[in-house]
Amino acid sequence: MIRLFGVESYFTELYVRDNDASQRIILPAKAIESLTAMASTTIRQSGDMIIACMLLFQSQMSGYQVSSGEFVTYQRLLRSLVRDTSQIIYLPNIYRRFAKSMEVYRQYTDIEPEAPLVIEDCRPPPNWPHAGKIEFCDFSLRYREDLDPALDRINLTINPGEKIGIVGRTGAGKSTLVKTLFRLVHGTTSGTIRIDGLDINSMGVGDLRPRLGIIPQESTMFSGSFRRNLDPLREYTVEDMWAALIKSGIAPKVSPPRVRKDGSVDDDEYDEYYEESKAGADEWWAKSGWMMRLLLLLILDWPQKQKFTRHTPLHGLDRIALSSSQSFSDGQQQLFSFCRVLMRKRRVIVLDEATADVDLETDKHMQQLIRNEFSDLTVLTIAHRLETVMNSDRIIVMDQGRIAEFGSPQELIDAGGMFADLIKTNDFGA
Numbered sequence: 165m166i167r168l169f170g171v172e173s174y175f176t177e178l179y180v181r182d183n184d185a186s187q188r189i190i191l192p193a194k195a196i197e198s199l200t201a202m203a204s205t206t207i208r209q210s211g212d213m214i215i216a217c218m219l220l221f222q223s224q225m226s227g228y229q230v231s232s233g234e235f236v237t238y239q240r241l242l243r244s245l246v247r248d249t250s251q252i253i254y255l256p257n258i259y260r261r262f263a264k265s266m267e268v269y270r271q272y273t274d275i276e277p278e279a280p281l282v283i284e285d286c287r288p289p290p291n292w293p294h295a296g297k298i299e300f301c302d303f304s305l306r307y308r309e310d311l312d313p314a315l316d317r318i319n320l321t322i323n324p325g326e327k328i329g330i331v332g333r334t335g336a337g338k339s340t341l342v343k344t345l346f347r348l349v350h351g352t353t354s355g356t357i358r359i360d361g362l363d364i365n366s367m368g369v370g371d372l373r374p375r376l377g378i379i380p381q382e383s384t385m386f387s388g389s390f391r392r393n394l395d396p397l398r399e400y401t402v403e404d405m406w407a408a409l410i411k412s413g414i415a416p417k418v419s420p421p422r423v424r425k426d427g428s429v430d431d432d433e434y435d436e437y438y439e440e441s442k443a444g445a446d447e448w449w450a451k452s453g454w455m456m457r458l459l460l461l462l463i464l465d466w467p468q469k470q471k472f473t474r475h476t477p478l479h480g481l482d483r484i485a486l487s488s489s490q491s492f493s494d495g496q497q498q499l500f501s502f503c504r505v506l507m508r509k510r511r512v513i514v515l516d517e518a519t520a521d522v523d524l525e526t527d528k529h530m531q532q533l534i535r536n537e538f539s540d541l542t543v544l545t546i547a548h549r550l551e552t553v554m555n556s557d558r559i560i561v562m563d564q565g566r567i568a569e570f571g572s573p574q575e576l577i578d579a580g581g582m583f584a585d586l587i588k589t590n591d592f593g594a
């Protein structure tokens with residue numbers, strides 16, 4: 165079983181499990197991306213025979229002994245990357261690229277797993293976090309013993325549903341503060357962080373990270389379809405995906421809007437198509453006999469795949485997201501991350517606001533979305549723009565790893581301290 169997990173987080177975890185060997189590999193998201201791109205553009209032949217031949221060939225050429233566990237691992241990794249079953253004639257070329265992919269793969273498999281995925285005795289309840297209260301109690305962190313603390317005695321309580329802006333000059337500790345919520349920083353720590361009463365250090369990272377949402381500044385688009393980008397674990401329905409795409413305003417990138425005869429663009433059609441196609445597909449499903457339903461479920465992956473492709477012009481989910489004709493700005497990539505978070509519906513969301521590269525229009529749109537869609541969720545935003553901060557309920561001003569100020573925007577302006585200075589100089593660490 166190979167699972168991609170936490171695509172929207174700073175890292176992607178790849179789990180590989182089989183009868184003989186079981187291991188967890190943590191890869192930076194970009195590494196998975198390059199590994200996938202390398203393999204999927206060059207290895208176009210799937211099937212056990214070819215993979216087995218390549219592995220045997222490789223082991224003979226290099227004298228490297230492939231263990232049975234490793235064989236199954238590679239085989240499964242490749243099967244997840246390979247789709248097209250043609251182009252066998254390119255085998256020598258394929259082999260060369262394959263060997264390179266494996267080299268990269270081996271390098272990453274040497275990385276030590278960081279923390280247990282699950283601690284059986286300390287599993288949070290399924291609905292955790294149910295409210296979104298965050299408490300830092302005397303929390304300090306040093307990346308290395310010889311360095312100054314990146315976080316220094318942080319005491320902080322964030323209430324459920326609060327919108328918190330985090331500001332401070334570059335190197336002040338803003339990213340470290342939010343990364344500690346995901347346990348993504350490694351170093352010496354003291355103190356505790358609790359979310360809805362549970363110490364996040366007591367549980368496995370597999371129970372922690374998927375329960376929180378993150379929209380990183382550098383959101384990543386993967387090769388493969390829009391569907392894979394939005395839902396790598398195949399957890400959501402097509403309806404969920406379209407609802408999120410429409411809400412976030414990024415639907416036209418997935419399925420371009422219809423152009424009317426007079427040349428104007430029909431922007432309103434998404435909602436109509438969505439409703440229409442949903443009704444059409446439901447009707448079709450209801451009319452099908454049990455034999456047909458079974459066939460659809462077994463062979464055609466109904467309803468995840470076929471439902472909308474058969475019944476609607478909104479079929480773009482299966483299009484390749486990254487292609488020569490399709491590129492995405494930083495803001496658009498963030499909107500895709502936003503869609504993932506919208507589908508997941510987590511109580512705590514971290515947003516690393518995009519910097520000056522994102523146009524004001526997209527920025528405004530994101531702010532609007534946060535107000536509308538995340539109104540009852542706890543949202544922590546590392547803010548790089550004055551407009552974002554002024555919409556927060558409270559603002560944390562970080563300075564040299566400490567919380568220098570914490571209060572509502574007006575309170576901090578009236579206090580005339582660091583926040584008032586940041587506004588004057590407009591230095592929000594962008």
Ligand SMILES: Nc1ncnc2c1ncn2[C@@H]1O[C@H](COP(=O)(O)OP(=O)(O)OP(=O)(O)O)[C@@H](O)[C@H]1O
Pocket residue numbers: 307308311314332333334335336337338339340341562593
């Ligand atoms: N991996 C690391 N190893 C060692 N020190 C680090 C590491 N990451 C960050 N630091 C240090 O920790 C401190 C806080 O860094 P952090 O990235 O949290 O600041 P920031 O406020 O987010 O800055 P920016 O706005 O530039 O992103 C800095 O002094 C930084 O040099």
